[in-house]
Amino acid sequence: MMSRLAPRWPAWLFWWQAACPQGVSAQQRTWAGASRIPGPGGPWGATGTSPLVRRGSSSASSCAPEVVLTRERYSVRRLPFSVVSEDDLAALERIVPGRVITDPEELEAPNVDWLRTVRGSSKVLLRPRTSQEVAHILRYCHERNLAVSPQGGNTGMVGGSTPVFDEIIVSTALMNQIVSFHNVSGVLVCQAGCVLEELSRYVEERGFVVPLDLGAKGSCHIGGNVATNAGGLRFLRYGSLRGTVLGLEVVLANGTILNCLTSLRKDNTGYDLKQLFIGSEGTLGVITAVSILCPPKPSAVNVAFLGCPGFAEVLQTFCTCRGMLGEILSAFEFMDAECMKLVGLHLHLACPVQESPFYVLIETSGSGAGHDAEKLSGFLEQVLGSGLVTDGTLATDQRRIKMLWALRERITEALSRDGYVYKYDLSLPLDRLYDLVSDLRARLGLHAKHVVGYGHLGDGNLHLNVTAEAFSPSLLGTLEPYVYEWTARQRGSVSAEHGLGFKKKDVLGYSKPPEALQLMQQLKALLDPKGILNPYKTLPTRT
Structure with missing residues (x-):
């Protein structure tokens, strides 16, 4: 050729x-x-490091400064949930024997987000293996009014998978089994804790690809991808997870297992309930299994x-x-x-x-x-x-x-090494996509180390990042709400693919009308009346 x-x-x-x-x-x-x-040569002649890197719960070295507690950095008040007692630990041990983690050293990583910008103070992490165990955990927590923070690979950008206070972390790390794969239809059914890269390898060996590819594929879980409606690098070709996810199994706040794990491509019966949970960031239910349509693997x-x-x-x-x-x-x-x-x-x-x-x-x-x-x-x-x-x-x-993809995929890693990162994930009209970057450079001047723009141009998705030596309330005040107001004037979205999590929950109103926010609050109250599922996330703080 x-x-x-x-x-x-x-x-x-x-x-x-x-x-x-x-x-x-x-x-x-x-x-x-x-x-x-x-x-003419470029500015660097250094030997390339490995282009593949696994995004863990922290990218910093062991000598990095301790992350400030979320409750100290941000204005947030603990809701009146119960505090875990010795009796609670004993009850949880009976549900997941040998998989109740209380060692402070083991809890350090899951309490901190990958960007090292938020830190919770959870004293308990649970590692269920089955949907039934998740159901027993949530049923117990619902009865005791104990708040829960579902966690997959903890690779998110908006503090959605780490506790804010002392919520119990429910990790899907051991829920990593592939249930089935159909070699004709390309339908994959798996537990929520399967790592995206491992799923990709599994289906590629069978002549298919997962319709989602992310820089964090070596660490992120498919359940977390669905819960955040992750976009990623294949969105232009294969579209949103809202189209490729065929079915879900979800455990509700009261422990009810909602089994909508269909493998059918066409099912026009009643409300499409799975869409409630795709992108809900663990606030309406805990996704425990996923059915997803995998397209054929390209040969060229x-x-x-x-x-x-x-x-x-x-x-x-x-x-x-x-x-x-x-x-x-x-x-x-x-x-x-x-x-x-x-x-x-x-x-x-x-x-x-x-x-x-x-x-x-x-x-x-x-x-x-x-x-x-x-x-x-x-x-x-x-x-x-x-x-x-x-x-x-x-x-x-x-x-x-x-190696070429590494130049794009590892930008986030490079930014995290440049200092504290203010991250914005925006959808904008293509002709205005980069204007905000230029505006901010002029607005911030020497107050920022770097103002950069990159992203999925084919999707109209700008990743706007500002780095500084350390977190600065004054710099944050210069950035916000300016960035969100600018985006709203272009009729854009304040979150294109990262979700809202803890950091962006209070700016949802820049992209959605009051009527939509009210309906979202009503859905939350219906499915999680005690508010125990991933509190302080996704929806604006009630005043």
Whole structure:
């Protein structure tokens, strides 16, 4: 395929493959020497570290400063829940024998979010293995008025999976069994604690893919993905989990097991109850099992990493890409120059193209390598010839594809090493997507270390991040509510895919009308009248 198309492709498109012989690992050579297009070099020549990283409950080293308790940093009042007693511990031990964790050292990690911005003070963590055990736990907690914090991989960005006070943590880590997989329909049924990357590996061995891909795939749980309605890197191709999740098993606050774990693609009978729990962040019920439709695994995948001279050119490249690549386009990601600098500075990953104000990562996925290469060739010739793209590189084998994806997927990790991070996950009209980043740079000036913008351009999703040396109430006051008011004026959403959790719950009104908020409160009161499920999260504080 490569030799046939060679006369039509610019020489630089082969640089990545030709300079990386088989058997040479990423650690054995620099990206700069392996993939850079001849010309001016980038700012880093460091050897690339492994592009795959597992996001755990904390990215900081053991010498990092202790995270301030959430109740001390934020204005939040503990609700009148019961306090766990010795009798409660004995009762819970009977429900999950040997899986009641009270050791303070073991509780440190699950009490802190991955970004190290919020910290609870839970004294108890439970590790059920079955839906029945979860049901017994919630029934007991409901009777005793004990608050519960459901927790999967604890990889969220908005403090949704960590306790705020002393809520009992119910971990799904041991609920990690695959129930069934149908080789014809592609329907996967599994427990909520299955790690996304492990599910992906399982179905890929059978010729399918999970319709969700995240930077945190090595740690996040499928139940947490569904509970937050995670978007991720495959949204452009496969859409929302609201469309690919076929059924759920959920345990309600009073211990009732709601089994809607259908594997049918079409079921038009009554209300679609699973939609209540997708994106509810554990506030309406605890998801214990998931049925999800997995599409066939593409046999041909290509990734192009391109440099663009401006954001207007990024938009035009997307329009051209969508028109010329059509059904094989599976991802279109963008990042600004500041993102690339941070990835280089903190992770020592070198930029594979010449320095540019913006970069885009384009992935194609299809069933015919020749067909896809033909379309990609035409697209690349068009954007290069028109000046929309000034530089780029192409990867066609899995190892190099992962290395290019690492530049995008590990931005969050690089930001976390730059200091305290103020994170905003916004949906905006495409033509205004980057304007807020420019506005904030002017507004904040030297008060911030870095203001960066990146995200899923194909979905209209901007990840706006501001870093500072440490948390600053004055800087937060400059950012909020300015960011939310700006977003509301564009009729955007204050949360595109991360959810609301603890940090964003009080800004829901910028995206939803009062009538919608009232109905949400009524649904919460109906399904969880005592409010024990993930309190202080998702819904605005009642005044």
